[in-house]
Amino acid sequence: MKLSEKAEEILEALWVAVEEKGRGYLDIDSVGIPADDPSYAELTEKSFIEVKNGCVYLRPEGKSEGRQTIRRHRLAERLMMDILNIRGEDGDRKACQFEHLLNEGVDAKVCTMLNHPTTCPHGKEIPKGDCCIEAERQGDMGVVPLTELKSNQEGEIAYIQTGDSKKMQKLMAMGVLPGNRILLMQTFPSYIFRVGFSEFAIDTQMAREIFVRR
């Protein structure tokens, strides 16, 4: 049974308080949802939480569900920022609405599309889903910008994403073509990479536009 949106919000707040901040419980007044709201009953019924003396406790049964809700929330935030380019408060608000749609396998798809991100735009950890664990087990790191590689890591150029067609031509003329092997040699102060027997230096902005499959 799918939880209501409000129930998800409560669970999220509680999970963050308990699992990330190490608190034992959450004061019901600080949840932001009135104590007489039916969603508390909904959660209690599933024995995810327990409400005692105005305090909300997370029951062991609720831990996994809490983890999933926070994961969906943070994935939604990443989606807003990385793909839809909606930032700031606007992004946060939209993410709050969006997260509730990310269940029944949609979260795994979004997560794969975002290449299994590990942190949300605010720098908090995104709990791993099954898809992340599976990808990790297979060693499939997906397609990442060159900036994500470490020095001396090698990969295959997957595609070049640039709005500027001249730049793409230049890159291609230099041998940066999908399918070619690329070895990142250095990342600072400029990116240096090797394709074939030639070495090239580019700045960070250009390195962001070369996508590599490891």
Place this chain on the structure above:
Amino acid sequence: MSWFRKKSRDEGGDGVVVHRKVALVGNPNVGKSVLFNALTGAYVTVSNYPGTSVEVSRGSARLGDEIFEICDTPGMYALLPITEEERVAREILLTEAPDLVVHVLDARNLERMLAMTLQLMEADLPVILVVNIMDEAERMGLVIDIPLLRERLGIPVIGAATARNRGVTEIKEAIGSYDGGRRIPFCYGRRMEQDIAAVAGELKGSYRLSAKALALLLLQRDEEVELLVRKTEGEGAGALESLVKEKIFLRRESFHLDLSLERKDIVHDLLEGVIRLPDKRRETFASRLSRLTVRPLTGVPILFVVLYFGLYQFVGKFGAGTLVDLIETQLFEARFNPWIITVSQRFIPWETIRELFVGEYGVITLGVRYAVGIILPIVATFFIFFSLLEDSGYFPRLALLVDRLFKKIGLTGRAVIPIVLGFGCDTMATMVTRTLETVRERIIATLLLALAIPCSAQLGVILALLSKAPGALPVWSVSLLLIFIFIGFLAARVLPGETPLFYMELPPMRLPQFRNVLTKTYTRMQWYFMEILPLFILASVLLWLGKITGFFVTLIGWMTPVMASIGLPKETAVAFIFGFFRRDYGAAGLYDLQAKGLMSPRQLTVAAVTLTLFVPCIAQFLIMKKERGTSVAVAIGVFVSLFAYGSGWFLNEFLLVTGLLS
């Protein structure tokens, strides 16, 4: 940097034999200019720095019984031009109709560069392929089967190492005996060929390049080809253009990429069995050194070592110290000048005429003495230093090291060449700014060169001058550094537009060849000397005229309040008037004043800073006008003059208030 070249004779007019034309094309830094030199015997500056041939060099070569006109083009990556240099190179193929195109490429990057050979063949150009730099490829363990490649392509293919003079004879023979070859056609995928055929079918006019190549360029939205086709096709142009637009729209997602990938596949098949890679990449000393120069932790200390030994010890101490002392003091002051004065006293009875040659501002005693005695040794040592760095392949590495910092002042790492060259000769450096990508970058670089980069001649004189007043040198250096950063920072914010992206190929590091460095230094010196000597003589004559007519005194009178406002004695006006002709000339003037003990350390520093910032020499101004246009040149000139004066005033007040240097 190929403006030092022998003049080619323009033949082809009435009654003159028209020679067959050979164009050398290829990626930057593959050895086209070396080959050009080997073929023609003329000298083009060769360097281990991508994109140095900006101008087209022409020369002639006798191969067998025939004389060929050879032209060396700027580096190009593909038939579709992106940068200015590529446009120049393509223009030659498009309009000059060379009888032969020699494509030079780097054996180590055969796979990448062969795509352009295909494009040249596709355009129906008569192509000879030179697989160059074979020696370095072999050292890396690459084995290339040249005969097989020749067979596959159906055009003459020569393996060479032109820098070692290997394969040059074969290239000459191939040019002399070229018979068109029996080129093997290749095709793209079905859909690509269909699109090409559709467009090519509409091309009715006659062109230098094949319809297939033109169709592809049109599909890649090459504006120049569009223009050319519109002009040639006349009536039919409209229909053709809409067809091209339709095709472009249909393939809007990834035409360039599709094309590149198809070419890559063709090249891959062609090279099957032609190229054998080494099992393991060999780590050479050069690649280890290269890595040290690009890591900030080791690269920055290396930079300082290079600058300390190269600029300070070699140019500053040895060139501006030992050599100047030897030539200027020992040779000119002690022997030559007294001798020439005695001689002229005997042969030239008129006092005024004698003044012109051997007087205070005499053409010989002042003009030639400054040029030969002070400027020449400094500039010569600088050019040796610069050529060594250039040939070693250090500059591209320096460029990537400073790119992040240069971005702050609106430039990319690419600008490091003109800026470093500016320490040798600002005029030359201003010319080289044209290799920068955007107009904005060129203007910023031109401005900084005009304002805050002292040339080697000036630098040498000023170092010698200020080293006699303790503390003056640091004040001068800090002032200039701050001004450089401040103005660069400001210009980057004031000028509209964005800083372009930085990308650069890193050529392998090489041990500079002694002969190459010497020839290069020599040709640069020659250019430099031809440039400055007339100016020095002109300056001497004008100063002499000013002196005998009394205008000079009047001018000094006018300038005295200006000088006084920045705390300088009126005698410095002379140095500033000199400085109008050349900044170093002015600085040398200060040298004389200092020798007479007329200036305090504070005055010396203020004068040196103001003069360094002051109007660039006449030659630089003329080049600025040529490269950037009159309005930009005048604007920079006026700004620089006012800013120099303002900085002088400010520095003087600052030194007076703080009591530094007093």
